Amino acid sequence: MNPGNQGQASFEKILASIRTKLPIQNPLHGFVHNNVLQLFEGKDFHDAVREAGILYRANPYWPEQRYTDRFKEGKITEKDIFLAIEHYLGNYPAIPSLAMLGLSPKEFFYRLMFSELAFNDDDRARPYSPQPELLDSHLWDQCRRKMDGERLVLSRSPVKWRAKGYWEKHHNESFSLSIHPLVIRLISSYLDQGQSFWSNPFAEKGFWHFFRASLECTRDFATDWERVAAERLRSLRDRSPEEIIVLELSRKNIPEEVWESYLLEILFDLKGWAGMVNKLELEPWQATVKAPAIKLVDFLAALVVLEASIDDWHARAHSLDLTFIHGREETYELKSYQLALALYQITQSFKLDERWMQRFCGAELVRLIDEIDEAENLHRIRLWHEAYEHHYYREALEALSSHTQRARPRADLPSAQVLFCIDDREESVRRHLEEVDPDVRTYGVVGFFGVDMKFASLRSRRLVAQCPPVITPRRIVREVPQDPEHGVSFRKLHALRGGSDLSLYYNSRTLFRGFFSTIVLGVLSVVPMFSQIFFPRQSRVIAKKLLRLLSPSPKTELSIEQGEPGQGYTKKEMAQIVSTILKMCGFKAPVSTLVVLVGHGSSSSNNPFKQAYGCGACGGNAGIPNSRAFAKMANDPEVRRELALLGMDVPDETAFVSGFHDTCTDEFLFFDLENRPERHREDFERLRKNLKTVGERNAFERCQRFSSEEARASSAAAVKHVKERALDLAQPRPEYGHSSNALAIVGKRDLTRGLFLNRRSFLITYDWETEAGSDVLRNVILGAIPVCVNINMDYYFSCVDNDNFGCGSKLPLNLTSLLGVMTGSMSDLRIGLARQMVEIHEPIRNLTIIEAPLGRVREIFDGHPRLRNILRNHWMRLVVFDPETRTWWRFGHREFEVLELDLVPLRHFHDSTELVTKTQDDFAEIDA
């Protein structure tokens, strides 16, 4: 007898579908910002987050309190609420029995948002609203009479197939005490990349083998339910994990259509680990060091078997019949008294009276209560959230449209052209640079500058992908020393240092070797500890000097020329890369004599989330190699000749210089300056000096968000302060990263130049006048917008429910298996961002504003599956400014509609530094 024969076939399908719902986070060394719910993008935003919220056991919006607080502070206005309701109405069906209330949908929703309804509280802890005080006792009596003998089973009453909730409720069982410690111990050891001294001897044999061996081996010393599990595994010895899952599910008489949700619920108990298992199975190359042989089905089977054993054990211990527990219904029922209370609240909240009540019979009113309960559950928080978003959108659009009235194009020859990453953190840098030197022109392009490559640094033996995660780089670019001999000796010394670091790591934790290293290094370790904690900056300087003395780094260059297969680029390809980027920037004559490419990265210490602060377009790494490679390509005379063939004339005297901006310390570095022609020296030195000033001003602006009094006061202190942040072992917030990002503006810089955007906007350069078609625009949008949405959504989810979508507080984090972090001594593998990274974030969906003819934009968004999804399902908002007709278009529910914007006068300030000390506004004009 095999009950699961047909089950087997459909199981494959179910497993495939399960995979699409698990978290998709990479191991931390390769962290990239992702929309946590990327795989749900096929559904409307609100519906998707609701569905995912149930899976993740998370709130997909802020708690209501935070929105109402904002309303009280005036950060959400009545106007925003009406706009939100209006916008919302088009997309969501009205309530059928609304007519009973005699209210228009608009009014209904408005009152719903401000009502204090508390009919019942269900499991998913909706915070208690205060019970309304009974003021009108006559009305209350009427309500009691009306509802006499009525009862209502609320529509949300799921059938529960898992016994877990039952055990928790009635038998004091907690999986976090029984199953999870065992499973976490096994899986973290199995997936370990080399953090433990002994590598797992089962790593090649599969997790299932390890799991069985472990239970078998330890059964004599195990707890009761583990023994049950071991017996069970013995009896199922010759079955495969798939068969076992099907068998167990059929034994519980679970109907096939709920298998998927049942298994998902089990996996989401340990969603981080499940996601990681899935990741390493599907993309083993993502592993930090080397992925073991791992299959999701093995992990799932282990969980299923353990859960079945614990069910059996409980049933045996308490003499219970499992058939009553699997598939039990847990209904939420309102009895007459509660219904009367509900009715009373409805009459009060919607300003109705007793005469209204008399018009309907009891059954009708009960149906109304049910519908209002449903509506409250579904719409209320969504409306609050939309109103909150609308407030910002409206401000942003009004500011931008007012600013465009003032903006005047500049045609004069720029003294330098500086290309930055589109990153929101570079918004302020560009603004400051333009204030310091109005002759400079700045551009925003995706920070890998079109150079997708695997980079082999002189300091590392591994290849690092320096490109957005959606691209698979095929070319290898190596950093080679100019003096080969020096390079060899440097490599040797460097490897020696690495080897000794590694051996110290392992050997300081063992018995004899640990003893000797403790004795020898123990007291000495006070020196680095003390100096790093008390004098982070100075100790770093000294350490660097010492290191330079011991093994000076050689001068290097990048070998970008095509060599062995897979190595480097041909001149033609180089010209292609260069011209693509220059076209994106809308480069046309005049090209200035100096073009600087500024990649970016972020330094921080003792920070498992370092990659999250880096350049998203370079896979979270620093953009140095990309800007170096690009500059080298663009400076090559042969490439210039090829460029000319492509119709891109770059004057001979133009020099490209590669630079780097550290977003944490606000320092600028420049590379490969030896080959620069002499006559640019003056221009370049001026720019370098200006950028230094920009760094100082930028640090000062950033420090306004930090709480250090001293750093807020003066720019010299701010410069010191941000450097200290990067080097401080104890600093959980080296910088605030992309916190508070909300906008993405695609267009000419003239559109935004002189407008203060408070580091909340991605700025992407596109000049609609340089092309007749839409090829460049396609490149620009495809390269930038998905990245912006990913970053925005990652912050959104980690911010709205940090415990379940994010990774909780940074303080007790515990690195595990070199893959991720756990909270405390043992927990699920955490996903998302830490609380300290998102605490000042505002969870607003990305609003993209594109300056281009509407037709081009529409064509591009329709032609790309993911973009179409995120736009049509409202994972982002889109506004198009058509420069030909000077109209603003907003993407409504399904189509673009004309947007009328009020002109609002913005406050004027002399420069950004004055601005940030005087106001907290998100938008303002800058006159400099």
Add this chain to the structure above:
Amino acid sequence: MIEILFQALLVTPFLWILFLGLLFFTKLPVPERYLSEGVKYFSFFMALVGLALWAATFAEAPRFLLLDYEDWITVGEYRFKTRFIVDLLGATYAFLTCALIGIIFKFSRNYLHREEGYFRFVFLLSILLFGLIIVSFARSLDLLFAGWELVGTTSVLLISYFYTQNQPVRHALKAIVTYRICDMGLLAASAWAHHFLHSTDFYLIPALVREQHHGAQLGVRFIGIFIVWASLAKAGQLPMSSWLPTAMEGPTPSSAIFYGALSVHLGPFLLLRFYDFLSQFPGLLVLIGAIGFASAAYASLVGRTRSDAKTMLAYATITQVGIIYLEIALGFTSFALFHMVAHASFRTYQFLRSSSLIQDFFENPTVEQDVRIDRPSPFGKYLTAEAKERLFIHALHGFHLDYFTGLLIRAVSAPANLYIRWEKYSMEVDRKFLKRILGRGRL
């Protein structure tokens, strides 16, 4: 001079705690800025005084200072004496305490910035500091017990720093139960010493024992056993090891200071305090050595299989503390003290840096992708593949320590169970008897 320094070292934290306590109970909102400034000056002062005291005692060593203050409590014949001994051992530990807590305070200033529980954290660490100063200089078991309890309590409260979550609270409970079991040892030792020697003074006990060479020896030996027992929980030695790795629930700096540095070394510290006494009984030294050796071997094997940063460090700590036990047993007391200091500093640093690991590995030039990091063990060749696998699994499960302690607890609680059953039975008999006398319906 030494006395003044000592008094400053003792009184300052006391006043500071009093001050914080007042703030705490008046519920005055203290801006984080002022608090962390205050902490800065306080910890700087403490470190300075600690250093001065250590230097002075070092210069004076091996002479030491005995201080007698007024009795704290007098109950009938019993007098709770506040007596201190300021010697090199105590001064070293006190200085280590002041220095490391100073570092931790500085670390937490940024680490716990904007944290709601910052005040609580500072308060608890200050109490820890005070407790450790008492333990360092207490001259009698009774007084030491007071400090010992302060350390235990703060430790438990910091494990449950995130008290809104289940797991930290559960593990804090585990810690406190273990502590309590071993605190009974300390109490028993104290009672026993009062009974046999009429004193719990560390300074007097060895001499008393020497005088009463015969007669009470068997009973006196029990004092030693109790002392060893008392030291096990804090030091995480067998069989009390299983709570330590699960105690890593609080913020990293508190894990570092308690389980990497100051709290775990109280075990060996207690043994060193009693060394003159313990060393008169070779059997006890063998016991200490055996416990230390077994714990070190056990923890180093289990630690090898652990793949998360903090648990791994916890086992590494147990290993080194085990070695320190062994050193004490072998009579290398000064070396043991040095080892304690070295180890405490070393582990604190490792704990504080534990979040850097991914970056360290990623940037390490010797770690390649797709090449498993392999560390051949010198003993590996003596084991078959199957034996290695079995050893790995058993070590991964901590050699089932919880199972064996469970057995032990069941064995110990068997009499209690019997008693409970007897109680139930006798109540039932009473009931029946009364029913017969009073008739139905009256009960």
